[in-house]
Amino acid sequence: MRCLVTGGGGFIGSNLVDRLLALGHQVTAYDNFSTGQRKFLAEAGRLAGFRLIEGDLLDAAALDGAMRGNDFVFHMAANADVRFGTEHPSRDLQQNTVATFNVLEAMRSHGVRRIAFPSTGSVYGEAKVFPTPEDAAFPVQTSLYGASKLACEGLIAAYCEGFGFQSWIFRFVSILGERYTHGHIFDFYRRLSEDPTRLHILGDGRQRKSYLHVQDCIDAMLLAIEKADDKVNIFNLGVPDYVEVNDSVRWITAHLGLDPALSYAGGDRGWVGDNPFIFLDVSRIMALGWQPRLTIEQGIVRTLDWLRSNAWVYGQRP
Numbered sequence: 001m002r003c004l005v006t007g008g009g010g011f012i013g014s015n016l017v018d019r020l021l022a023l024g025h026q027v028t029a030y031d032n033f034s035t036g037q038r039k040f041l042a043e044a045g046r047l048a049g050f051r052l053i054e055g056d057l058l059d060a061a062a063l064d065g066a067m068r069g070n071d072f073v074f075h076m077a078a079n080a081d082v083r084f085g086t087e088h089p090s091r092d093l094q095q096n097t098v099a100t101f102n103v104l105e106a107m108r109s110h111g112v113r114r115i116a117f118p119s120t121g122s123v124y125g126e127a128k129v130f131p132t133p134e135d136a137a138f139p140v141q142t143s144l145y146g147a148s149k150l151a152c153e154g155l156i157a158a159y160c161e162g163f164g165f166q167s168w169i170f171r172f173v174s175i176l177g178e179r180y181t182h183g184h185i186f187d188f189y190r191r192l193s194e195d196p197t198r199l200h201i202l203g204d205g206r207q208r209k210s211y212l213h214v215q216d217c218i219d220a221m222l223l224a225i226e227k228a229d230d231k232v233n234i235f236n237l238g239v240p241d242y243v244e245v246n247d248s249v250r251w252i253t254a255h256l257g258l259d260p261a262l263s264y265a266g267g268d269r270g271w272v273g274d275n276p277f278i279f280l281d282v283s284r285i286m287a288l289g290w291q292p293r294l295t296i297e298q299g300i301v302r303t304l305d306w307l308r309s310n311a312w313v314y315g316q317r318p
């Protein structure tokens with residue numbers, strides 16, 4: 001395939017770029033490096049099948065030029081930080097929904113009809129059913145991020161119906177692993193590096209969350225694209241398990257050999273729009289033969305090890 005990977009310089013996008021190149025595909029990464037890192041594409045840059053285009057998805061003309069000649073789009077770029085939506089109400093709309101519209105239009109004008117899209121378990125709002133299946137009702141949206149991703153899903157499905165596109169929509173739990181640059185392990189490790197004697201935790205630490213290692217996530221995406229052939233293919237991606245934030249704190253501090261005094265901000269959630277319980281039903285992807293290789297604990301430890309040996313990312317992501 002000749003693939004365009006938007007957000008190819010990001011955490012998940014750059015891991016995907018490396019995998020696609022290893023599988024022999026031709027890959028163009030399109031990124032404005034707002035949160036992505038050029039260093040993540042250093043190895044890819046040495047390979048003949050790789051091309052980097054530095055550009056913004058809101059620049060429709062640049063995107064149109066990058067789309068030419070491709071036959072598959074992995075649209076990984078987004079404002080991926082769930083937490084600060086209410087501080088910048090237009091950011092999720094612009095970076096997620098409008099940007100996705102631009103990607104779909106560029107695809108349409110070049111006859112590119114196949115798209116994979118990373119959505120989020122946040123689209124289920126405060127789910128009523130656990131584990132939450134793909135056909136669960138969406139009770140109420142609680143974050144601007146989740147709402148913008150749901151709007152993207154809607155646009156993609158409508159382009160499938162209206163313009164003969166085919167899509168694979170993946171609702172991720174939180175993804176962990178090498179090149180991870182945002183999320184609770186990133187924050188905890190930074191705070192513990194600054195002061196190993198104490199750790200402040202948002203919420204009450206009882207929030208229940210599910211996590212998936214980035215390589216398991218990519219395995220699942222590629223398998224679904226290979227095996228699922230509906231017009232719109234929707235898959236939850238996560239491990240069939242969840243942990244409490246307190247479990248995660250325990251594993252992180254034990255792995256670092258620390259025993260900090262813990263304090264809690266209180267309340268049942270970390271921030272407005274934080275869902276205190278995320279646990280997705282992943283039987284649909286598992287029925288295709290996919291199994292996660294790493295447990296949540298193994299994923300957390302590997303992420304921590306990567307952050308410890310790549311402390312430079314803290315200078316890039318203040």
Ligand SMILES: NC(=O)c1ccc[n+]([C@@H]2O[C@H](COP(=O)([O-])OP(=O)(O)OC[C@H]3O[C@@H](n4cnc5c(N)ncnc54)[C@H](O)[C@@H]3O)[C@@H](O)[C@H]2O)c1
Binds near residue numbers: 036176
């Ligand atoms: N990391 C997770 O836990 C998680 C969970 C659910 C969904 N997702 C989704 O997966 C995708 C990748 O997330 P990630 O964690 O790798 O985030 P990331 O921030 O590391 O990657 C996003 C990439 O997109 C680029 N980008 C952002 N806006 C752009 C624009 N306007 N034009 C061009 N490039 C732009 C950034 O520079 C970055 O390289 C996102 O769509 C995110 O919403 C991630």
